[in-house]
Amino acid sequence: MFEGVDASAGSLTIDGITISSENLAQNAITRIDTALSRIGGFRAEIGAKINAIESTIRNESNQSLMLSSANQRIEDTDFAKVMAEKISLDIVQQAGVSVAMQARNITKEGILSLLGQLE
Structure with missing residues (x-):
């Protein structure tokens, strides 16, 4: 269901971050912001799928x-x-x-x- 979601450090390009200099720290912040944005997208996608599943469950429950x-x-x-037939026979x-x-x-x-x- 969530095969397209790869939230590993490598896919988010946040593995191997170093902050030993000002430029590297600034680069790390940019990469982390990008990773957080992608994670937000993943969460939205997963939330939409969960909502669809919950809606299906509600519909199935209602139909049941x-x-x-x-x-x-x-x-x-x-x-x-059956009771009407019995009463009719009793009357006859x-x-x-x-x-x-x-x-x-x-x-x-x-x-x-x-x-x-x-x-």
């Missing part, structure tokens, strides 16, 4: 949460459908039992009366 919520809603819907069964009970109690005269109403 939304997927979990969607799965829960699907499970709730499936459960409601109870109606069938009620009709059967009423059919047992009907008399011959009642049947003739019902048939007479059909004419």
Whole structure:
């Protein structure tokens, strides 16, 4: 990920700095300022990459949460459908039992009366 970042003393041209004279000390300060500037650039590049990674993690976490919520809603819907089907079957069964009970109690005269109403 950070292959392009070489912050070694050699790459920053600060290895072998000597300050034995005024000119060498001035040169050392210039080289150190340049190295600090490059390090600042490296830090900005690394910071941008870390921000991108953190953003990706947040997005993945958010998508995971939304997927979990969607799965829960699907499970709730499936459960409601099964319960509605069961209630419907129970109603049909109870109606069938009620009709059967009423059919047992009907008399011959009642049947003739019902048939007479059909004419």
